[in-house]
Amino acid sequence: MRDYLLSLQARIEVLDPQSSQIKSIENEVLHFIHQFQDQLPLDKAYKPIPSMKGKMELSDEPLDLKGILNQLKNDMLNIGLNPASGGHLGYIPGGGLYTGALGDLMAAVFNQYAGIFYGGPGAVKMENELIRWLCRWMSYPESALGNLTSGGSIANLIAFVTARESKKIKAADYHKQCIYLSPQVHHCVHKAIRICGMQEAQIRMIRLDNKFRIDPEDLEYRIKEDISTGLIPFIVVGNAGTTDTGVVDPLDAIADTAEKYQLWFHVDAAYGGFFATVDLKGPDGISVKQKFAGIERSDSLAIDPHKGMFLSYGLGAVLIKNVEAQFNAHYYKAAYMQDTLNSQEELSPADLSPELTKHFRGLRLWLPLRLYGFEPFRLALEEKILLCRFFYEKVSELGFETGPFPDLSVCIFRWNNFRDDSNEWNKKILEFVVKDGSVFLSSTTIDGIFWIRIAILSIRTHLREIELCLQILKEAKSTVLPK
Numbered sequence: 001m002r003d004y005l006l007s008l009q010a011r012i013e014v015l016d017p018q019s020s021q022i023k024s025i026e027n028e029v030l031h032f033i034h035q036f037q038d039q040l041p042l043d044k045a046y047k048p049i050p051s052m053k054g055k056m057e058l059s060d061e062p063l064d065l066k067g068i069l070n071q072l073k074n075d076m077l078n079i080g081l082n083p084a085s086g087g088h089l090g091y092i093p094g095g096g097l098y099t100g101a102l103g104d105l106m107a108a109v110f111n112q113y114a115g116i117f118y119g120g121p122g123a124v125k126m127e128n129e130l131i132r133w134l135c136r137w138m139s140y141p142e143s144a145l146g147n148l149t150s151g152g153s154i155a156n157l158i159a160f161v162t163a164r165e166s167k168k169i170k171a172a173d174y175h176k177q178c179i180y181l182s183p184q185v186h187h188c189v190h191k192a193i194r195i196c197g198m199q200e201a202q203i204r205m206i207r208l209d210n211k212f213r214i215d216p217e218d219l220e221y222r223i224k225e226d227i228s229t230g231l232i233p234f235i236v237v238g239n240a241g242t243t244d245t246g247v248v249d250p251l252d253a254i255a256d257t258a259e260k261y262q263l264w265f266h267v268d269a270a271y272g273g274f275f276a277t278v279d280l281k282g283p284d285g286i287s288v289k290q291k292f293a294g295i296e297r298s299d300s301l302a303i304d305p306h307k308g309m310f311l312s313y314g315l316g317a318v319l320i321k322n323v324e325a326q327f328n329a330h331y332y333k334a335a336y337m338q339d340t341l342n343s344q345e346e347l348s349p350a351d352l353s354p355e356l357t358k359h360f361r362g363l364r365l366w367l368p369l370r371l372y373g374f375e376p377f378r379l380a381l382e383e384k385i386l387l388c389r390f391f392y393e394k395v396s397e398l399g400f401e402t403g404p405f406p407d408l409s410v411c412i413f414r415w416n417n418f419r420d421d422s423n424e425w426n427k428k429i430l431e432f433v434v435k436d437g438s439v440f441l442s443s444t445t446i447d448g449i450f451w452i453r454i455a456i457l458s459i460r461t462h463l464r465e466i467e468l469c470l471q472i473l474k475e476a477k478s479t480v481l482p483k
């Protein structure tokens with residue numbers, strides 16, 4: 001038995017090498033990563049997607065590292081969208097701060113247990129401190145907390161489950177509950193409603209103004225109407241940066257109405273939240289920061305550091321004032337975890353979210369934040385807003401019709417020939433841009449109108465990329481449109 005155990009141990013050693021034995025693998029991987037990074041400014045943001053048949057093949061046999069890295073390059077990195085590229089101007093661009101990735105590396109190697117305070121006091125404290133730091137920026141009270149999530153979708157879900165818990169709503173009454181949304185709400189909110197079991201609730205779509213913002217008068221009108229028919233207003237969701245057009249709803253006015261009729265007020269600031277830190281005036285004389293007035297009056301808020309803090313995918317956050325409701329909605333006592341109850345100095349993520357064992361995701365934010373402080377982030381956010389304003393002006397000079405002046409760093413535009421087929425021409429323009437691949441844009445349809453959309457949020461998007469985008473749009477116009 002002993003001999004066999006020792007022989008097994010010798011054969012397993014490969015999985016857990018000493019740092020001296022890992023050096024060559026480490027160097028080769030780092031070299032590969034640095035090559036990727038250095039190539040970014042020269043590389044396309046988008047490459048055509050071939051058939052994936054036979055790609056990413058997997059077998060039980062080992063492959064040498066060179067072969068593995070080649071496979072990654074050919075089957076993944078050189079295909080489709082490159083979210084790490086500064087030319088990524090579609091959807092909501094990705095980021096990927098390198099120091100964030102180093103934080104992830106440490107998190108993975110240390111493998112601290114960030115689910116429960118008793119199991120990982122330092123890790124849990126770090127994550128809670130990050131949540132409190134977010135709360136301070138959003139002017140939430142000291143007593144608020146929330147959770148670091150994998151992204152905005154789970155953040156919104158946790159907020160909904162907590163709201164439902166705080167109102168003590170019984171399943172038999174779900175059909176009487178009214179949920180007030182903007183037609184521009186992110187689809188993950190609809191998903192959250194369904195996942196939390198409330199799809200039978202009455203979903204009210206509030207009228208928008210001509211900038212695609214919730215009309216607070218219509219909100220109040222709809223609430224009154226629902227009360228008069230015996231229904232129960234439950235929750236209203238305001239957006240601090242819609243995905244389609246990047247607008248901020250009138251949060252203060254929504255907060256007034258939510259307060260008056262005692263609704264839970266949730267803000268989806270997954271994309272836009274961090275722009276609340278930018279004190280930059282717009283042509284209307286109102287600063288970006290002022291547009292977020294009222295966000296501090298919400299009951300819960302979703303905000304994505306993997307968007308506004310330029311981090312790699314996998315870090316969102318939900319901030320919640322009624323921590324007791326959050327706890328009651330998520331806490332579960334398991335017999336095998338009875339020892340963990342002894343230590344309650346900090347609330348544990350496992351008691352405030354659906355997760356137990358989880359990625360120690362705080363370190364990827366903590367490292368760059370401690371290393372650089374917040375100021376460079378704020379400046380980068382200011383740059384993205386100004387780049388969007390610059391683009392807005394220049395694209396209009398190219399003859400494109402523009403949507404509303406951007407609140408943040410997203411705007412929509414299109415070629416308008418005042419005929420029924422403009423949608424088709426805009427699809428062709430977008431196809432041209434995507435096929436060229438130097439930059440990547442996406443589109444949206446609002447009230448039947450096809451708009452091309454630019455979203456500027458990559459840390460690597462600077463003036464060069466925006467001017468390149470304008471140049472390609474100019475080429476697209478002269479190539480695609482009828483003479």
Ligand SMILES: *Cc1c(COP(=O)(O)O)cnc(C)c1O
Pocket residue numbers: 092150151152153154186188241242243268269270271272304316
């Ligand atoms: C991105 C986004 C979401 C979804 O967040 P994920 O991190 O992708 O899950 C929700 N709401 C808004 C406004 C967003 O921009």
